[in-house]
Every structure is written in structure tokens, then in C-alpha cells.
Ligand SMILES: Nc1ncnc2c1ncn2[C@@H]1O[C@H](COP(=O)(O)OP(=O)(O)OP(=O)(O)O)[C@@H](O)[C@H]1O
């Protein structure tokens with residue numbers, strides 16, 4: 249019972265901090281995939297204060313269009329621009345059908361996202377408004393639709409249109425929230441036709457150097473504003489700022505989780521106290537005897553404290569085992585979540601367990617040490 | 630030598646005051662053999678507890694081997710108790726989860742005696758009390774008489790000068806009681822001061838000196854047999 253409580257406490261610390269850490273690393277990893285020197289332009293103004301101006305004027309934020317993306321390309325120090333359109337569509341080939349996320353973009357996407365193709369090529373470069381019927385597919389899509397057979401050159405139906413497969417993406421990580429293995433990538437203009445929409449989901453802008461990022465960000469904002477009749481109706485974010493924010497958020501989250509788990513350890517400590525109190529009252533006669541045999545208060549005190557400490561230690565060991573097992577299990581279930589507690593969490597958990605063992609073991613131990621030997625022996629107490 | 634001088638031990642029970650020991654003055658020579666008898670509640674156990682340093686007199690002084698004990702603090706009392714006093718209780722008070730050997734070893738452990746030195750001492754005592762083949766048995770695997778002999782071994786392992794027995798045969802049948810008594814009388818013959826509290830006249834009469842108590846007072850104190 250006690251071991252369980254202590255164990256759960258320690259396990260909770262390990263799993264929860266592991267969870268926080270994992271979330272942080274997951275997000276960090278997500279951004280790493282985005283590549284560096286990246287500026288993201290998304291439609292809509294992200295107001296943090298005040299009321300959206302559109303609410304009064306009746307305006308809706310203007311869409312982000314391909315022409316906007318082209319205008320961004322003209323900014324000095326912009327190396328690549330990859331407009332994105334996202335949607336989901338049924339795909340089928342050789343009689344097999346699936347529903348997958350479909351991403352419309354341009355040839356620049358590959359370099360901006362820092363990805364590779366394992367077979368064939370990526371989308372061919374060229375005018376972005378030329379609607380070519382080619383597509384690149386994720387590794388999983390390739391496996392499920394074409395098995396071990398050849399995929400390049402095969403025909404793939406996406407929605408109502410036919411595309412020729414020209415490349416297969418490397419099965420590497422995730423990209424802005426999509427699993428690249430499950431993705432079908434088509435030219436942006438094809439995606440516009442497919443989803444019957446002109447508006448872009450994002451525009452990814454890669455600058456020539458890290459240093460020029462801030463300037464490009466400001467210029468991008470200015471360019472879009474000029475194109476949108478002076479309305480600042482897009483949000484431009486840089487990866488660094490985002491990453492730093494997320495890092496802060498997740499560090500706070502991890503600490504909070506660790507704190508919550510530590511509280512559960514303190515609860516376990518109270519349990520230690522109860523168990524020890526019961527032990528002392530059950531062994532009153534024994535304590536009396538020890539005293540009659542010449543044990544000093546200190547000896548009795550340290551005896552019971554040692555016992556509390558031992559119990560806590562055993563609990564901590566059980567907890568680490570349970571926590572590890574739980575983490576392992578989660579890792580098996582969700583390989584994407586790299587669940588592993590940082591080493592300070594282990595130290596924290598064990599120390600908290602031992603400290604709470606001693607602190608809460610102190611009261612019963614002192615009670616035992618203070619017992620009057622005569623009364624303890626006669627069972628009057 | 631044990632010397633009690635005008636010792637009182639008062640207990641407060643509710644708003645009533647119980648005089649468990651009432652102005653007891655007593656001198657006991659080293660190596661003597663005393664029995665303490667008297668009706669229930671007359672203060673026999675309290676007297677033994679005070680002599681054994683488990684309890685302190687409310688008033689009066691207790692001198693053990695020329696040392697005034699009333700001024701000693703708890704740890705000094707524990708220390709003195711460990712080295713000079715051996716206790717035997719009516720209900721044995723062995724630690725149930727320890728073997729006979731470990732029970733006897735316990736006072737040595739508490740006194741910080743090195744393990745290498747402990748073993749021969751414990752073995753010798755168990756041997757003396759014919760418990761050699763029982764040394765690795767736990768108390769619940771022993772008969773009452775055997776348990777009390779383990780308790781005697783434990784009381785003796787620190788080589789005390791005084792052995793205090795509070796109704797040592799109270800929980801034993803006649804035969805094992807006689808065995809236990811023989812064992813402690815043997816120790817007395819070797820020079821230890823022996824004080825036995827008992828309700829049994831036959832046992833009481835075996836002592837050299839006899840105390841009779843009533844209402845916390847020593848009402849009779851004689852040597853040899855009363856005519
Ligand atoms: N801790 C205590 N609190 C209150 N009263 C006590 C306490 N210990 C002993 N007494 C009282 O002191 C008196 C003497 O008790 P003691 O145990 O010495 O008697 P006893 O002669 O050993 O009796 P018995 O033959 O039944 O063992 C009794 O009235 C008892 O109720």
C-alpha cells in the first residue's frame with residue numbers, strides 16, 4: 249500500500265515531466281523540420297489586444313493569394329517562397345482508395361522544408377500558375393497504394409483529377425503538423441483547382457541569411473499591406489520567436505507537471521506517516537522493551553527513521569520502475585512522442601520521496617522515542 | 630549496592646493521587662536474593678521499575694553502586710540500565726520476528742558491541758541455558774519455559790550486576806517454572822543481585838530476604854524463614 253503510494257508518486261514525477269519534456273522536444277523538432285531562415289506568412293491578423301477592426305467595418309480579412317506570394321519573392325534577400333494550400337481529398341490508384349491530406353505547393357518547398365525525395369524528383373520548377381498534373385507522394389502512401397511495385401510514372405487519382413506520380417518523399421519527420429509519410433503533394437495551382445479555392449493556407453519564405461530575417465519580416469508585412477489596400481491583415485512570424493515562445497511555455501508546463509507530481513509524493517509522505525504511526529503503536533511493547541534493554545531515545549528515533557527511509561527508498565525504486573515501464577509503453581504506442589524524463593526529474597523524484605519519508609517519518613519516530621518504557625511495556629498505552 | 634531513601638512514586642489518575650510507592654527506604658547488598666510479595670496493586674512492579682531505572686521516584690533518592698541516579702538524564706539512565714540491570718518479565722517480551730539468538734544479541738547491538746565479539750557471548754549464554762539447539766528458532770516456535778530462558782539469556786548478556794524478575798514464572802507451568810527459577814538462582818549463586826516479585830509463597834520462601842508490601846509501603850522485611 250505504502251510502496252504503491254510512494255511508487256505512484258515517483259512514477260508520476262517521471263512520467264509527467266517526461267511528458268512535458270517530450271512535448272517540448274516534439275514541438276522543437278517540428279520547427280526544426282521547418283528549416284532555418286524561415287518566415288511564415290499566414291492570413292488574418294493575430295490581434296492580441298483590442299477588437300478586430302473588421303468587426304466594425306464589416307470587412308473580412310483578405311485572402312492570401314498566389315500573386316501575394318509572388319510579390320514576396322521580389323523582396324531583396326528572399327531566397328525561396330513556397331505557397332501552401334492544404335486540404336484533404338480521396339486518392340485512388342489500382343483500385344485502392346484512401347483519404348489523405350493534400351498539399352499544394354511549388355518546387356521551392358523541398359529546399360524550404362529541408363526534405364528529400366527517395367525516388368524520382370520533386371515537383372518541377374517553373375511558373376507557379378502552370379497547372380501540371382504531377383504529384384509527389386509520402387512513403388506510406390506509396391507503400392499502401394503501390395506496394396513493392398514501381399510508383400514513379402504511375403497514375404494517381406486525387407479527387408476528380410488524375411496525376412502522374414513523379415517522386416516519393418523521404419520518410420522523415422513531420423512538416424507543419426502533417427506526417428510527410430501520409431502526404432500527397434501537388435502543384436499549387438492544381439490544388440487551387442482541386443479545392444476550388446484561391447486562398448493560400450500559408451506562405452513560407454526563406455531568407456538568404458539569418459541576419460536578414462527581421463528586415464524581410466518587416467518588408468513582407470509592408471508588401472502585403474500595400475497590396476491589401478493598406479490593411480495589415482496577415483500575420484508574419486519568424487521561427488526563432490515561435491520556438492522561443494514554445495520553449496518557454498513547455499518548460500513552464502514541465503515544471504508544473506513536476507510540481508503536481510511532487511504534491512502526489514507529499515501525499516505519499518503522509519501515507520508513510522500513517523503507516524509509521526501504526527507501526528509505532530503496534531510495536532509499543534517492542535519500543536518499551538528496547539528502552540528497557542538500554543536503547544537511548546536517539547537509537548529508537550533513528551531506528552524508526554531508518555525504517556521510514558527504507559520504505560521511501562523502496563517506493564522510489566518501485567516508482568522508477570513503474571515510471572520507466574509507463575514511458576516505454578507510451579513510446580511504443582506513440583512513437584512520435586519521445587517520452588523520456590530529464591535526469592533531474594529522477595533526482596528530484598527520489599530526493600522528494602526520501603525527504604517526505606524522513607519528514608513524515610519524523611513524527612511517528614519521535615513518538616516512539618518518547619514512549620515511557622514502563623507504560624509501553626505494560627501495554628497501558 | 631542498592632539504596633532507596635524515602636522514595637515515593639505518585640501517579641495522578643484523574644483528580645486522584647495514587648501512592649504506588651509510599652516513603653520506601655531500603656538497602657540491598659550486592660549478591661543478595663530477595664523476594665517481593667504482596668497483594669495486587671501494592672506497588673511491587675513500581676518498586677522493581679524504580680530499581681531498574683525504568684521509572685523515576687517522584688520524591689526521595691535512589692543510589693545504585695554509590696551513584697545518585699535521580700540526577701541522571703534519560704540517556705545516562707538508558708546507559709546505566711543497559712550495563713547494570715537485567716530484566717525478566719512475566720510475559721517474556723521477546724521480539725517475535727527475531728530468532729532466539731537475535732533476541733539475546735539485541736542488547737549488545739544496542740550497546741554497539743562488535744559483531745565478532747557478540748557471537749561467542751550469545752552462544753555461550755544460550756549454551757548455559759541449554760538452548761543451543763533452539764538458537765535459530767523464533768519465539769513462537771519455543772515453549773514458555775524456553776522463551777523465558779531466552780529472556781534470561783538476554784537479560785544476562787550485558788553481564789549486569791542486578792537481575793530483576795517480575796513474576797517470571799507467572800505464565801509457566803510448574804515444571805518449566807522450576808527450571809527458570811533454578812536458572813536464575815544459579816546466576817545469583819554466581820554473585821548477581823536477584824530480586825523476584827511473586828505471588829507464589831513457595832517461590833517467595835526460597836529467597837534469603839523477604840519483603841512484603843501493602844499500599845505502597847514495605848510492611849515486612851525479614852531474613853530467613855519466619856517462625
Ligand atoms: N502508570 C500508572 N498510572 C497510574 N497508576 C499506576 C500506574 N502504574 C501503577 N499504577 C498504580 O500504582 C499502584 C501499584 O501498581 P503496581 O503495578 O506496582 O502493583 P503490583 O504490586 O505490581 O500489582 P500486581 O501484583 O497486580 O502486578 C496500583 O494502584 C496501580 O494502579
Ligand SMILES: [Mg+2]
Pocket residue numbers: 673674675795
Ligand atoms: Mg505487577
